[in-house]
Amino acid sequence: MPLVYAGVTSHGPGMTGRAHLVENLEARDQLYAALADQSQAIKESGAQVMVVVAAEHFANFFMDNMPAYCIGLGERHQGPIEDPEWLRIPKVAIPGSPDLARRLATDIMQTVDLAYAQEWKFDHGIMVPLHFLTPEFDLPIIPVNINCQGPPLTPLSRAWAFGEALGKACANADERIAVLGTGGISHWPATPDSGKINEPWDREFLRRLQQQDKQALLSYTDEETYLEAGQGGFEIRTYIATAAAAQGPLELDFYTAELPIFAVGCTVGHFNLNT
């Protein structure tokens, strides 16, 4: 059946790990409230499983064998891979959905070459969103990774094609499926420029999602993105793939550039699936 929910959110490890260092408590609590609303929306959608389109950070994949796209077929996943005290999220096991994941993988492979992994350790890129959205870690999760870290990177047009294939595969399944894309827009994570955010660039990217401007969304070059939006900007692939899966305009629920300690313009949004 068609997707029951599609949305996007940020995943900076600071959102949990450095929450105590925030100066602008008002902005932080607004972000947390937006995430609580997103959690509620996912619950109300009746989703039986959530596909998380993530951009992991050398937790499972390294330059010895780096897939452009990978889906997790495991029965359960472990996370966080980081020190739980550093991330301030305890280690848990998160259920997977191996049967559905296998069907989705088979379907997606008709159009996009997809790697799979039967073992997956979640890093902050998935754990931080789940901490807010499914805090009991009880909703089965199918992880998907797009390499946004180690160039050469998959082109944006392929991220779109992948998202489209994912959306179609979900529609072909009987389950009620939510898709969540998670990544940064502009940011310079874990570098001396951590905390720098190019808000106009972020707003323009979000506008393209809101207006379903596919051509403009796919027109960024990596050079341009790197200069304007930092290495973290490569993670727009996750938002683009989710937009393609949703086939609808983004409704922006929350955005702020006022939380530099989280090292990203914090974003929460959902796609209108009725168009």
Place this chain on the structure above:
Amino acid sequence: MSLYYLQKVLYQLNRDDRVKQEYHADLPALLDGYELSDEERGALINGDIGLLYVLGVNGQILMHYAAFLNIEWFDYLESMRAGIKKYGPVREGVYAMTGGGQSFTLEGER
């Protein structure tokens, strides 16, 4: 090519408790298993975050190594800035992608 192995040591250290044990038990022996330049090896022996950053280690790997060394967040950021002052701009890797190694870190000090 050895930036690959330099990052690989840290990638494996970050994710594998057995590698952490080896690190504590006999760091030089652990490093013997990787193809590293003398400078890279020295940076790991000394836990020199600034030099590792300049040598091109990705921050997503480096920040966990810093946490492993019990370096607080703001000190981690400061170590990288100090590294650039001491050793010059990032030489290799994703942060040296543009500007002939004059990475954005120079413009971004704030």
